[in-house]
Amino acid sequence: MSRPLRKDYRTADFEQLSRMIKEHPLMKEPGAEQQHLHKLRTPEYRTKCVMRASLDDIALGINLYKLQLDTPMSPTLEEPNYLKEPASSARSAHSARPPATPFIKVLLRKSPIVVLFERRSMTALADTEEGRQVMEDNRKYDELLSGTDKTRRTVDADTQTMTALMKSRLVNTERLTTTQMGSYVSNFEMYDTYTDLEKSTTSVQVQGEKKMEITTYHVGGVDQFVGINSLPGFRLALMLTMRILASNVFEPQQRRYRNMAPPDPLAEDVKFKYRLGLLWRLSPPSSDPKVHQAVSDMSFCPSNGDIMAVAYGVYSHGKVSKLPRSGWVYVWNIKNPVNPERRYHYQVPVVTVEFSPTQPQLLAIGLHNGGVEVRDISGQDLPPLAVSQRSSSPHFEPVTAIKWIYFEGDVGCRNPHITPFLATSQAGAVTKYRVINSPNMLELEQQRLQRAEGELEGIPIERQPPAASLLANRHPQCLEIVLDPVQADIYYVLTDEGTLYKCSTNYPLQHLELRQVHDGPAACMEFSPWSPRMYLTCGSDWCIRIWLAGILLPIVTLQHHLSPVHCARWSRTHSTILVSLSRSTVDIWDLRNSTMKPVSSTVIDADIFYTTFKFTHCGRSLAVGNEAGNLLMLSLEDMPFPPHFQYKQLKRAIFKALSMQPDLRKQVKSVGYFGYPGGTKQTRA
Numbered sequence: 048m049s050r051p052l053r054k055d056y057r058t059a060d061f062e063q064l065s066r067m068i069k070e071h072p073l074m075k076e077p078g079a080e081q082q083h084l085h086k087l088r089t090p091e092y093r094t095k096c097v098m099r100a101s102l103d104d105i106a107l108g109i110n111l112y113k114l115q116l117d118t119p120m121s122p123t124l125e126e127p128n129y130l131k132e133p134a135s136s137a138r139s140a141h142s143a144r145p146p147a148t149p150f151i152k153v154l155l156r157k158s159p160i161v162v163l164f165e166r167r168s169m170t171a172l173a174d175t176e177e178g179r180q181v182m183e184d185n186r187k188y189d190e191l192l193s194g195t196d197k198t199r200r201t202v203d204a205d206t207q208t209m210t211a212l213m214k215s216r217l218v219n220t221e222r223l224t225t226t227q228m229g230s231y232v233s234n235f236e237m238y239d240t241y242t243d244l245e246k247s248t249t250s251v252q253v254q255g256e257k258k259m260e261i262t263t264y265h266v267g268g269v270d271q272f273v274g275i276n277s278l279p280g281f282r283l284a285l286m287l288t289m290r291i292l293a294s295n296v297f298e299p300q301q302r303r304y305r306n307m308a309p310p311d312p313l314a315e316d317v318k319f320k321y322r323l324g325l326l327w328r329l330s331p332p333s334s335d336p337k338v339h340q341a342v343s344d345m346s347f348c349p350s351n352g353d354i355m356a357v358a359y360g361v362y363s364h365g366k367v368s369k370l371p372r373s374g375w376v377y378v379w380n381i382k383n384p385v386n387p388e389r390r391y392h393y394q395v396p397v398v399t400v401e402f403s404p405t406q407p408q409l410l411a412i413g414l415h416n417g418g419v420e421v422r423d424i425s426g427q428d429l430p431p432l433a434v435s436q437r438s439s440s441p442h443f444e445p446v447t448a449i450k451w452i453y454f455e456g457d458v459g460c461r462n463p464h465i466t467p468f469l470a471t472s473q474a475g476a477v478t479k480y481r482v483i484n485s486p487n488m489l490e491l492e493q494q495r496l497q498r499a500e501g502e503l504e505g506i507p508i509e510r511q512p513p514a515a516s517l518l519a520n521r522h523p524q525c526l527e528i529v530l531d532p533v534q535a536d537i538y539y540v541l542t543d544e545g546t547l548y549k550c551s552t553n554y555p556l557q558h559l560e561l562r563q564v565h566d567g568p569a570a571c572m573e574f575s576p577w578s579p580r581m582y583l584t585c586g587s588d589w590c591i592r593i594w595l596a597g598i599l600l601p602i603v604t605l606q607h608h609l610s611p612v613h614c615a616r617w618s619r620t621h622s623t624i625l626v627s628l629s630r631s632t633v634d635i636w637d638l639r640n641s642t643m644k645p646v647s648s649t650v651i652d653a654d655i656f657y658t659t660f661k662f663t664h665c666g667r668s669l670a671v672g673n674e675a676g677n678l679l680m681l682s683l684e685d686m687p688f689p690p691h692f693q694y695k696q697l698k699r700a701i702f703k704a705l706s707m708q709p710d711l712r713k714q715v716k717s718v719g720y721f722g723y724p725g726g727t728k729q730t731r732a
Contacts, residue, residue, distance in 0.1 A: 282427060290382040297384055300326040303682055304381055304668055312688050320685035321635045321647035326668070327384040331676025332359055332375040339371045342658050342672025344399040350407040352664035353381045356424075357678055360396025360415060362658040371396055376412055378424050384680075389424050401449040406465055411480075413446030419470055419480055419488065435480065436487040444474035448528045452479075452552065453535055469493060469552075471540060475522025477550070493555050498523050499546050504599050505563035506592075508545075529572045533579045541569040545586055562599075564592060571614045576728050577622045577693045580721040585612035591627055591636075593701075597718050602711060603704050605636055607644050614659050619666025620689050622697035626669065630656045633671060633681070638700040651679060694722040 171178040275281055294301065302308065304326060310317075331340045341362040348354040359375040374397035378389035396415040403409040408425040409432065419435040451468040467481040477494035498521055499510070523542035531537035537559075540548040545565035548558045565586030575581040580596035591612055592601035610629045618624035623638040627645070631653055634645035652673060660671040667686075671679045690696040705712040 279427065286383070286388055289386055290380070293383045293385050297327055300384075300680075301381055304663075304680070306665055306667055310686075310688070318685055319687050321637070322684040323633060323635075323647070323649040323681045324684045325651065326680040326682050329357070329377075329379055329384060329387075329678035329680070332377065332390075333676070336675070338373070339396070340373075340375070340676035341674040342676060342678055343397060344659060345661055345670055345672060345678070346400050346402050346410075347661065347664060348402050348407050349404045355379050355670065356400045356402065356410055357672070358397040358400045358412070359676055360398055362674055363656065370415070374415070376400060376410075376422075378410075379678075381680075389427070391422065398445050398447060399449050401451065401468070403451050403466070403468075405451070405453070409465065411449045411451070411468055411470075413449050413470055415445045417443040417446060417472060417474075419446060419449070421482055421488070433482045433486060433488045435490060439490060441478060441490065441492045442472050442474040442476050444472045444476075446470050446472050447524075447526055450528050450530050450538065452530065452538070469528060469538060471525035471528045473524040475525055475542075477525065477528070477540060479552070493552065494540070494548075494550055494558070495556065496523055496525065496540065496542065496548055496558070497521065499544055499561060499563070503546065503561055503563040505547075506566065506601070508563060508566045524568075526568060526570060527572055529574070529582075531579075532574050539572060541572055541584070543568040545569045545588070547572070547584070564594070564601075565590065567611075570612065571616070573616050575617050575622070575697070576619060577697055578722050580718075581697075583615055583617065583625065585615040585627060587611040591615045591625075595715060595718060595721060598711075598714050600711065602701060602715055603638070603642055605642055607634065607648075608632065613657060616660070616662060619662055619664075621687065622690070622693040623700045624686075626660070626662075628657050628660050628671065633657070633660070635683075637687075638704060639696070642704050649681075651681075652677070693728065697722075 171181050173179075173182065303324075333340055339361055340359045342357060343360040343362050344358040346356050348356075355378070357377050357379060359377070361371065372394055374393040374395055376389075376391040376393070376397050377387040379387050391412075393414060395418075397412060398415055399413040401411045403411070408423055410422050410424055412420045412422065414420070417435075417440055418437065420431045421433045423429050423432050448471045449468055451466055453466045465482050467479050470478050470480060472478070475496045476492055477496070479491045479493045481489040481491075483489050500512075501510075523544050523546070525540050525542055527541040529539045529541075531539070536552045538550055538552070540550060541564075542548070545563060545567050547562045547564045547569065549560035549562075550558045564584045565588050567587035569584055569586040572582060572584045575583075581593065583591060583593045585591045589606055589609055589612065591605040593603040593605075595602050605627070608629045610631075613628050613630070615625060615627040618626065621637075625636050625638075627634045627636065631650060633649045633651075635647045635649075636642075637646045640646055651671075652675070655673045655675045655677070658672045658674055660669050662669050668680060668682045671681060673679070701715065702712060705715060
């Protein structure tokens with residue numbers, strides 16, 4: 048409870064404080080100049096007592112003021128007479144209001160920044176004269192402070208400094224000095240100069256009908272551009288420059304190829320149109336339309352999906368009166384869809400190409416004369432790594448397909464990671480090639496197929512017996528070879544009779560199983576990415592058939608166009624979608640919707656027949672070749688979203704397609720689970 052205040056309590060203290068305030072310099076009568084400044088101030092500012100003081104001074108003054116006014120009197124001392132008052136006065140003091148504590152309003156203002164010390168850091172290049180001088184100064188400074196008593200105590204601490212973005216000295220160039228000099232040139236020298244320019248100026252065709260004039264200069268009758276173009280550094284710089292220039296034109300298409308903007312599953316206007324969009328068109332080797340340069344085969348690099356090899360040769364012999372004497376293999380990169388980065392020219396048409404899955408820089412090439420080459424595409428103008436020997440080759444017919452295989456403990460090759468490969472030919476032979484420590488490959492005939500006789504498993508057909516047994520006609524033509532996705536030693540061969548041979552590398556010179564899959568040449572075969580027991584085949588009988596291991600008849604047959612089906616492949620993103628290629632259309636089938644007709648048919652360049660196609664690694668784009676030598680890169684647009692359980696979706700679609708065939712449906716059901724272990728997708732290349 049507070050002590051009662053008397054009337055004359057600390058009257059002397061307040062009088063002393065008032066006297067000190069009146070005697071303060073700020074309370075004196077201002078001069079003329081100060082009165083003028085006082086008029087310019089605001090009314091609020093005039094009533095304030097302004098003092099310049101720091102925060103420490105203000106805090107100290109407040110504490111001293113409290114000590115002077117709030118210090119209680121000692122109880123041992125006797126109060127003076129002037130502080131004593133009667134009891135009536137004391138009673139009235141109880142009801143009196145205590146005096147308010149003086150209030151001081153402090154206004155804080157930002158003071159200007161005072162720089163006490165500043166030392167800018169300076170750097171210099173170590174390999175310059177200035178840098179060497181700085182290093183010498185630093186060394187002398189360390190020597191001066193190397194003593195015990197001279198060691199300066201330093202502390203490392205992090206601080207935030209302003210970053211000065213300055214140009215590096217390495218990008219500066221020396222100033223060019225120009226001088227004026229006079230020279231004499233006669234009319235004869237001018238005439239010879241302009242004549243030489245006319246001879247060295249040529250017109251180069253760029254992107255179809257556009258032409259550009261290029262002038263090269265001759266020194267001593269020698270074209271300098273030829274020598275410069277042969278330098279590896281110049282060719283590498285030219286390739287990188289062309290990539291940058293091509294990205295200015297094809298950047299949206301390249302971003303779509305890389306799937307940088309996938310479709311949004313939460314979009315409101317989602318429509319499933321199964322549409323194919325053209326990204327770009329790779330030009331043929333020759334601009335002459337009379338030259339036979341059909342896209343016969345293509346292969347994507349296993350380790351880099353941006354790189355693909357394309358074989359140019361002859362696909363259909365119906366319009367070819369004479370076999371052309373030229374063939375090409377181009378290695379394209381999507382970073383430059385205008386010009387190939389590797390070119391290989393041959394004197395015969397090229398039929399097939401295939402990258403090695405273990406050594407992605409190796410490319411196996413099959414020729415029309417039966418020759419086989421293996422090239423290393425990592426360097427420019429490198430000779431073939433290995434070639435087949437013509438004298439020891441078992442056949443001279445065109446090589447139709449190549450597949451690299453893998454053997455445990457394979458020895459005898461130059462590199463243990465370089466695996467052998469199998470090659471099929473139109474002579475009915477399957478040959479195994481191995482790269483050894485020699486410029487020639489080691490060849491071994493793995494299989495020699497014989498023509499089928501009698502009734503076979505599969506679809507029933509009427510087989511006419513041959514009129515005469517001819518030596519040139521007793522072997523069927525091998526058109527395709529496919530490796531088994533699970534068993535490394537099993538492979539399948541398709542022939543022009545429509546038969547499917549199941550063979551093993553462990554049992555040469557004999558096949559394990561024979562089945563009739565088409566009533567005509569069988570062109571393509573592929574296993575489902577979600578089932579090692581389900582595969583499709585297509586052929587010249589206008590049909591696409593889906594087979595299941597353990598069942599003799601096809602479970603699903605697709606037929607729409609009255610034309611041969613050149614190629615058919617499963618989608619990499621949807622288990623129920625497959626794409627087929629006929630002469631003039633690219634068809635997309637969805638087993639969930641219908642097995643009677645495709646969900647979409649795309650026609651690009653209707654007057655040019657298609658040859659083959661392949662999916663990219665991601666499965667959202669495909670490359671389609673035609674007989675004119677053009678390679679069309681198409682993207683799958685407005686496609687359904689991939690289901691989470693791909694195998695269940697595939698199984699449901701198969702049973703839906705077999706709803707009208709109870710016997711076949713019962714056989715498929717008896718097979719049981721036909722997917723990969725764990726329901727995963729195939730990862731083998």
